[in-house]
Amino acid sequence: MTVTPRRTHLFQNRRELHQFLRPYKQVAQEKKQSQIVSISVEVNAIDPLVFLQAFAKANQLSFYIEKREFGQEIYPENGIAIAAIGAVSQLTVSGETRFAAAKQFVQSTLAKTTVCGNAHLPLAGPHFFCSFTFFEHSEPQSSFPAATVFLPQWQVACDQQSHGEQRCLVVANVMLHATTKLETTVDELYQTWEKIQSIHHTLLMPAIDQRELLKVCDVVATQHFKQSVRSALASIQQETFNKIVLAHAVDVVSPLPFDRVASLHKLRQLYPGCYVVSTSNGRGQQFISASPERLVSLRNGHLETDALAGSAPRGQTTCDDARLANRLLTSAKELHEHRVVSQFIHQQLAQLGLKPQYSPLRLLQLSNIQHLQTPICAAVTPGIHLLDVVAALHPTPAVAGMPREIACHQIRHYETFERLLYAAPIGWVDHNGNGEFAVGIRSALIDGRRARLYAGAGIVAGSDPDRELAEVQLKLQALLQALV
Secondary structure, eight states: OEEOSOOSOGGGOHHHHHHHHHHHHHHHHHHTSOEEEEEEEEESOOOHHHHHHHHOOTTSEEEEEEEOOTTOSSSOTTEEEEEEESOSEEEEEOSTTHHHHHHHHHHHHHTTEEEEESTTSTTOSOEEEEEEOSSSOOOTTOSSOSEEEEEOSEEEEEEEOTTSOEEEEEEEEEEEOTTOOHHHHHHHHHHHHHHHHTOOSSOOOOSSOOGGGOEEEESSOHHHHHHHHHHHHHHHHTTSOSEEEEEEEEEEEOSSOOOHHHHHHHHHHHOTTSEEEEEEESSSEEEEEEEOOEEEEEETTEEEEEEEEEEEEOOSSHHHHHHHHHHHHHOHHHHHHHHHHHHHHHHHHHHTTOOOEEOOOEEEEOSSEEEEEEEEEEEOOTTSOHHHHHHHHSSOTTTSEESHHHHHHHHHHHOOSOOTTTTSEEEEEETTSOEEEEEOOSEEEEETTEEEEEEEEEEOTTOOHHHHHHHHHHHHHHHHTTOO
């Protein structure tokens, strides 16, 4: 990867952009290898979700990720919002080496990439957007491959630091072949750039609220879920495994096609503090998630992850909420479930040669549910790639169980539907090795007028089938309330 001397705004002069790109086309001709130029430009505030609505097409790959705090309308506090559309380069792969293949794809793509513009700013430069299915193999007819990684054509990213500074960047990634017609390429870049500059700053929301018209049905009967819990408890008693996470799914049909962007907007309003994430497969199907669970983030060699396990509903009153929180913090069953996850994360990070440090146990309180959370951090040496960590951590006991291999085998036995991207890593990694991955829980697969919603519950000794079903149904409401 090459970083050129700073050019603050290559889109100010069409001729200058043409002249700047010409040498890279010549390199492509000489090496007989395509070259990528990544141009970053700082712009005035643009809501990345508005950009997604204006530019995403059904036949394109696209991606969205955001994490906000209460009281913020566009920007996350101490966080990010990113939208990406189109694919300059992409990889789909299956099998047990999918994470290694994804890492190799990122590295080989960067080897032929030049970064220019405001490349020194946060969220500048090439970003690779990644989605993985829960299991390493997906069915041939599945909506999403086992692994998808792509470098987008266009990306809009907004960042707000804790001191209040806001930055918004547009990144254009340009693929240059030996036969590329530069005049055409520059014209297309300028046309898109001008459209981005004239973008509206408000979302176009559907005129009809169709939530009252939705038809909802369980993919499998709730009695089947409770029977699976009872069967799993028997296996736990026989020490076949210590924990298993069982998912439940519901199918939803609406009179009109679901609006992905409007649904994402509802999610970020309803569940601030969660990762609001979405990716599309380029065939008209989209995955969306409102996930409280971070798998891992990496910033300048500083890794952060969370042990997130053990749940309770929020109370109707302040007193009731405090009672439920205290019961969660003192529950032997919930604390055991949480400890299994935190110990697993420590073990996996230690095997990578890292020295994880724990923060005190605390509550992560969302609008409708609260979780036990232990933040974990570690310093990362340059030889460890973010995707190495993703491969080591997925799936955590929070979404699979323990022992991991046995639990995953049993999940296939109990669940009669494909998990696909549910409970799997979804996120990004940039040219500096920084990045962030959420776990795609509380999620939905949207396909026109149909959507399948997923949620799960951790089963350990002492679990009650009725309470586990109630927990799953509570989580499903997070998505059902937001579908538009």
